[in-house]
Amino acid sequence: MAACTPEKTLRKQEADKSRSFMFLSLLCFSLADVRDGLGPFLGVFLQSQGWTPEKIGYAMTAGDAAGLIFVGFAGAIADKTEKKRLLLLLSTAGIVAASALPFINNGELFVFTSKIMQGIFAAAVAPALTAVTLGLAGQKGMPARLGKNEAWNHFGNCSSALISMIAGYYYGMAGVLAVTFFMGAVASLSLAFIDPADIDNKEARGLSAGNKKETPSFKSLFSNKALLSVAFTLFFFHLGNAAMLPLLGQSAAARFDVNPALYTAATIFIAQTTMIGTSLISVKIVSDKGYGILFTAALAVLPVRGITAYLYDSPWSIIPVQIMDGVCAGFIGVATPGLAARLLKGTGHVNAGLGFILAVQGLGAALSNGYGGLFAGRFGYGQAFFMLALAPLVGLALFLAAAKLSPHLSDAVSPFGSHDPERRQS
Numbered sequence: 014m015a016a017c018t019p020e021k022t023l024r025k026q027e028a029d030k031s032r033s034f035m036f037l038s039l040l041c042f043s044l045a046d047v048r049d050g051l052g053p054f055l056g057v058f059l060q061s062q063g064w065t066p067e068k069i070g071y072a073m074t075a076g077d078a079a080g081l082i083f084v085g086f087a088g089a090i091a092d093k094t095e096k097k098r099l100l101l102l103l104s105t106a107g108i109v110a111a112s113a114l115p116f117i118n119n120g121e122l123f124v125f126t127s128k129i130m131q132g133i134f135a136a137a138v139a140p141a142l143t144a145v146t147l148g149l150a151g152q153k154g155m156p157a158r159l160g161k162n163e164a165w166n167h168f169g170n171c172s173s174a175l176i177s178m179i180a181g182y183y184y185g186m187a188g189v190l191a192v193t194f195f196m197g198a199v200a201s202l203s204l205a206f207i208d209p210a211d212i213d214n215k216e217a218r219g220l221s222a223g224n225k226k227e228t229p230s231f232k233s234l235f236s237n238k239a240l241l242s243v244a245f246t247l248f249f250f251h252l253g254n255a256a257m258l259p260l261l262g263q264s265a266a267a268r269f270d271v272n273p274a275l276y277t278a279a280t281i282f283i284a285q286t287t288m289i290g291t292s293l294i295s296v297k298i299v300s301d302k303g304y305g306i307l308f309t310a311a312l313a314v315l316p317v318r319g320i321t322a323y324l325y326d327s328p329w330s331i332i333p334v335q336i337m338d339g340v341c342a343g344f345i346g347v348a349t350p351g352l353a354a355r356l357l358k359g360t361g362h363v364n365a366g367l368g369f370i371l372a373v374q375g376l377g378a379a380l381s382n383g384y385g386g387l388f389a390g391r392f393g394y395g396q397a398f399f400m401l402a403l404a405p406l407v408g409l410a411l412f413l414a415a416a417k418l419s420p421h422l423s424d425a426v427s428p429f430g431s432h433d434p435e436r437r438q439s
Contacts, residue, residue, distance in 0.1 A: 261334060
């Protein structure tokens with residue numbers, strides 16, 4: 014038998030890596046349903062069990078708060094460990110198990126415990142998934158791969174929403190839970206087929222194989238003005254965004270004669286269908302215009318989404334409102350991990366930095382549910398949508414000012430090849 018030449022060996026390695034990328038896509042597809050547990054379906058289920066909008070909001074806030082406390086730690090784990098697939102597997106199993114608790118008992122103890130557990134396990138998903146992606150694709154391949162990841166993620170959400178719509182119609186919320194269990198099994202199978210040898214663990218944390226420079230300390234993340242600016246921009250984005258979808262479903266169930274499970278699934282389906290195209294388009298936008306335009310567009314569209322939900326008093330409002338959700342979430346989903354990787358290239362703390370950003374934006378999301386639920390319970394759903402629409406305007410002003418004042422952020426949000434983002438770390 015002839016010995017393998019270096020060229021044949023290289024082709025075999027590329028083929029093996031192609032298989033890992035294929036199962037990474039399937040992982041993103043299946044994790045889309047798992048990561049958020051029951052998502053907005055939980056709010057509708059609890060509403061049917063006599064829970065008020067305020068109490069539902071507080072339960073959501075408890076889960077988000079648990080996640081934001083843990084997410085920075087999860088990012089540091091993703092940087093340090095070489096068992097990134099195991100980290101994702103444990104997170105997947107934990108989320109699925111936590112999602113079942115409210116069906117065992119919908120009392121406050123079980124529901125709050127479920128949301129807290131889910132928040133903790135879900136916190137590890139984004140940093141670990143970003144680490145695997147960066148380890149497989151490298152810095153140069155990261156933007157294109159993120160676009161594919163997000164497209165598969167939204168295709169997964171769209172597909173699971175359609176399946177959940179059918180399952181919810183025939184079997185109620187138990188059918189929706191069954192879909193989550195199935196997607197968890199698919200995610201676990203996908204992880205088994207991603208070859209750990211294809212993951213460059215140095216590249217996965219923002220270091221090249223030949224990196225010889227002394228890396229900054231973990232504490233330096235908290236003095237990185239560009240990183241802080243991005244984190245607080247996303248705080249205001251998610252303060253306005255997180256509560257809109259669950260409140261839209263609850264609002265329609267309370268005011269209109271709609272099937273709660275069917276309507277909630279439709280809101281997800283419309284948004285996720287839009288996000289598939291938006292995610293793929295964003296790759297071209299990043300190459301030509303940089304990450305800055307994605308942030309600006311998402312922050313500008315979100316207030317329009319909130320005002321539309323406020324003024325359009327009809328169950329059909331889900332069409333324009335959720336199309337705009339698809340634009341906002343599609344852009345932010347690609348830009349956030351990509352910008353974190355670019356800002357922190359060479360530091361060795363990419364995923365810890367991403368964890369910090371996710372913690373700050375998670376605080377905004379956690380406050381959004383309580384904030385939106387409070388206004389919905391006391392002043393009505395319309396006023397809640399109006400108040401949610403104000404937050405991203407603050408984020409837009411902050412981001413534009415920071416991009417102008419911080420050279421490092423200005424370089425990082427610019428098109429690839431126009432600047433060297435490593436030359437400044439201020």
